[in-house]
Amino acid sequence: MIKNKKKTKQHNPFYDPNLKSRHASAKRFKKFTLTSLIFSIAFLAFFLFDIISKGIPAFNVAYIKVDVTYNEKTLEDTRFAVPKEYRNIVSRAWLRDLQKLVQENPALMNTTTTTLVLADDQVDQYLKGHHYKLKDKEIAFIEELNAQGLIERKFNSIFFTNGDSKIPEYAGLYSAVIGSILTLVITMAVAFPIGVMTAIYLEEFAGDNKFTRFIEININNLAAIPSILFGLLGLAIFINLFGMPRSSPLVGGLTLALMTLPIIIVSSRAALRAVPDSIRQAGYGLGLNKIQVTRDHVLPLAFPGVLTGSIIGLAQAMGETAPLIIIGMIAFIPDAPTMVTQAATVMPAQLFTWAGMPEGMYIEKTAAGIMVLLTILISLNAIAIYLRKRFEVKW
Incomplete structure (x- = not known):
C-alpha cells in the first residue's frame, strides 16, 4: 500500500516534492512579518507613552499666594514687592513684569494684596517630583506653604500665550506658532500654484522629448535629496544673492517652497494621470480645445488628489527643521512677528532649542510642544483624507 501511494505521487503531474518546505517557508515568512x-506598534506605543508622560505635566504650573506690596520702592527694585523668604521661590519673570502690571492697573499703587504669583521653575519641578535645585531651608518653607494650602496648580496658559524666554517657567510656543503660520502661508502661496501648473504642463501639454524627460528626472531626484540641501540653497540664493532678511518667514517660506515643489508636482501629476482618457476624448468630441478640456474637466476631477498631495507636502514642510536652521530661524525670538520680513522662529526649531536646555522644565515643555506639533500634523493629514473623500468623484 505504501509503495503504491509513493508511486502514485511520483506519477502525478501536479505533485510538487518541495511543497512541504514551501509551506514551512511561507509560515516562517508570515511569522517574520507579524513580528x-x-x-513597530510596540515602538510607536513606547514613543507616544514617553512623549505624553513627559509632556502632560507641562500643561499645569504652580502658583504661590503671596502678599505683594505696590509702591515706589518696590517699583524701583521689584524684589522688595514680596517678603524676603519668597524671593527665591517666585518667578523672576513675574517680578520683572511688575511695573507693567502697575501701569495697566494704577489702582494697585500703594496697596498690599494677596496675589497668586507664578512659582520658580525649581519649585514647580520639586512639586512634580522631578529633579530640582533647592536648598533644605527652601524645601521646608515650600512644604509649609503647601500644607497651608497656599500653593495652587493651574492650567499653564503661559505655554500658549508667551514666546520663548530664558526663564523656563515663562517660555511658551506663541511666537513659534505665529512664525510657523506665516512661513507656511508663504510656502503654499508659492509652491501650490507653481507646482500645480508645472504638473498640468508636463502631464497635459508637454511633448515626449529629451527636454521634458530631463525635467522629469530632476523633479523626481529633487523629491529624494536631503532637506538640509534646500537650506543651503535658500541661504545662497535668497539671503546672500538677493539680500532678503535672515531668519524671516519670507526666506523660510521660500526655502520650504523649493523643498515642497517636487512633492506637489509628483502628486499632482499622479492625480491628473488617474483621470480616464475617455473624459478628454469626450471633451474633444464636443469641440473643446485642450485648454478647455484640462481646465473644465480634467483638473476638477483631479483636484481631490492634487489637494491631498499639497496638504501632505504642507505637513512635511511644517515638520522640517534642518533647512530652517541653515537660514537662521533657530534664533532666540521672544516676540511674535507681525510681518513676513521680521525675525521669527518655527515650532520644530523652537523644540530643537528647548531640547538642548539643561533645565528640567524645558524637557517637559519640549515633550508638550511635540504633542502640539503631532496634533497639528495628524489634523492636517486627517483634513487631507476628508477633502479627498469629500470631493472624490466616481466615474
Missing part, C-alpha cells in the same frame, strides 16, 4: 508589525 515586525508587533515590533
